[in-house]
Amino acid sequence: MTDATAALKLIDDSLEGAIERLFSFVRIPSISADPAYSADCDKAAAWIAAEFQALGCKASVRPTPGKPMVVAHYTPPDSGRKLPHVLFYGHYDVQPADPLDLWKNPPFEPQRIKNKAGVELLVGRGTADDKGQLMTFVEAARALIATNGSLPFKATFLIEGEEESGSPSLVPFLKENREELSCDVAFVCDTNMWDAKTPAITTRLRGLVHEEVTVIGPSIDLHSGMYGGPATNPIRALSRLVSSLHDAKGKVTIPGFYEGVSELPAAVKKQWASLKFSEKKFLGAVGLKTAAGEKGRSVLEQIWARPTAELNGMWGGYTGAGTKTVIPSKAFAKFTFRLVGKQNPAKVLKAFQRFAREQMMGDAKIAFSGKGGGSPASEISESNPFIRLSAAALKAEFKREAVLMGSGGSIPIVRHFKDILGMDSVLVGFGLDDDAIHSPNEKYNLSSFHRGMRSWVRIMGALGQ
Numbered sequence: 001m002t003d004a005t006a007a008l009k010l011i012d013d014s015l016e017g018a019i020e021r022l023f024s025f026v027r028i029p030s031i032s033a034d035p036a037y038s039a040d041c042d043k044a045a046a047w048i049a050a051e052f053q054a055l056g057c058k059a060s061v062r063p064t065p066g067k068p069m070v071v072a073h074y075t076p077p078d079s080g081r082k083l084p085h086v087l088f089y090g091h092y093d094v095q096p097a098d099p100l101d102l103w104k105n106p107p108f109e110p111q112r113i114k115n116k117a118g119v120e121l122l123v124g125r126g127t128a129d130d131k132g133q134l135m136t137f138v139e140a141a142r143a144l145i146a147t148n149g150s151l152p153f154k155a156t157f158l159i160e161g162e163e164e165s166g167s168p169s170l171v172p173f174l175k176e177n178r179e180e181l182s183c184d185v186a187f188v189c190d191t192n193m194w195d196a197k198t199p200a201i202t203t204r205l206r207g208l209v210h211e212e213v214t215v216i217g218p219s220i221d222l223h224s225g226m227y228g229g230p231a232t233n234p235i236r237a238l239s240r241l242v243s244s245l246h247d248a249k250g251k252v253t254i255p256g257f258y259e260g261v262s263e264l265p266a267a268v269k270k271q272w273a274s275l276k277f278s279e280k281k282f283l284g285a286v287g288l289k290t291a292a293g294e295k296g297r298s299v300l301e302q303i304w305a306r307p308t309a310e311l312n313g314m315w316g317g318y319t320g321a322g323t324k325t326v327i328p329s330k331a332f333a334k335f336t337f338r339l340v341g342k343q344n345p346a347k348v349l350k351a352f353q354r355f356a357r358e359q360m361m362g363d364a365k366i367a368f369s370g371k372g373g374g375s376p377a378s379e380i381s382e383s384n385p386f387i388r389l390s391a392a393a394l395k396a397e398f399k400r401e402a403v404l405m406g407s408g409g410s411i412p413i414v415r416h417f418k419d420i421l422g423m424d425s426v427l428v429g430f431g432l433d434d435d436a437i438h439s440p441n442e443k444y445n446l447s448s449f450h451r452g453m454r455s456w457v458r459i460m461g462a463l464g465q
């Protein structure tokens, strides 16, 4: 029988050490999207592999055409009983830190601070997404092994290094290592709580597909007086595309876009309404007042159950000091589409490309340079026994029922686990809406980190019963 009590006490008594380890991890700027940080990604992979080695796992850093994957296996001493084999997933890569000038402390020099309300925070890029989160299960495993001698189950740890850049190497890696990675269930620690006091299990994630476009006008930048009028301006053509993506009701206008999107069952609508989600607070916290998604749908529905067409960046022409009278030769933009239900990433991409070509005017041409790929949305059955076990453990820790919720974000591997390995995922995470993931001044509440570790001790303990 696993004694979780001793492990919980060890977590409380060794909090400082856990913070120090997390900070060492955060100091490695493992930004997967930017090739300049490729060596740091390798460093982060080696760092976390060494942690698993220290737990008594067989750990390896596995090269891929992109960033390496870290795989570690833990086999408990033979107990004569058939033990579950579970996989734990997290990602060691982080989002780019810019705009750098908006950080109060440098992004890769993590700090422990108290905010105005006296809440203790761990600040730095990756403290929440996902280094802090994944360290919650690593530290829980450490505490259980230290106090009980071993974990009461077989474990495989998979730590990815490309999650924040679309996971290009993931599908081939899962296919090549199907046997090795197939477990009874996957635990994913990369999602949020309902609020700081209420735990949650996420059962819906949106899918995602990217595209990047170059709109090409004249062959060179032109004098806007000499050519202004007859010359096609690519920024205007791109703006027309962007402004025609949505209708007045906030619906995406790309023909075929909503194929595979269905209306929410009445029971789900009712359950979401019962959550008493404050749209005003949610928007107010980020300086907004009015929901800008599809009219007539609640904010929760807009985030959890509706697809989007979003513009993530747009540039071109002269953006330096002062004025320059120029008609630029090119304009650029990055788009992402969040997907729900049965929407197919490849089809959505094709439909967008066709639509985008049709929006070009005059001599403007459009070229697409996205890497393709993408992943469909995930929905996980709430009656999964591992979800029920986790909900009970979370309740024991937080003294509150876990909310079963959706998430607007994407974790591509969850769908691939299901489709390639036939494995369901349980998404238990301790992030909060105001963690500023992907933004300047990312933080993880010390209480998220602490109670996250304690929650995993309870879940892991329960896996042994």
Ligand code: BES
Pocket: 129, 130, 163, 164, 165, 166, 167, 190, 191, 192, 208, 407, 408, 409, 410, 411, 412
């Ligand atoms: N941890 C996030 C996803 C998330 C965010 C879940 C908030 C729940 C609440 C994840 O690391 C992430 O940001 N994923 C990217 C994936 C993309 C680049 C393929 C995303 O959603 O933008």
Ligand code: MN
Pocket: 091, 129, 130, 163, 190
């Ligand atoms: Mn993440």
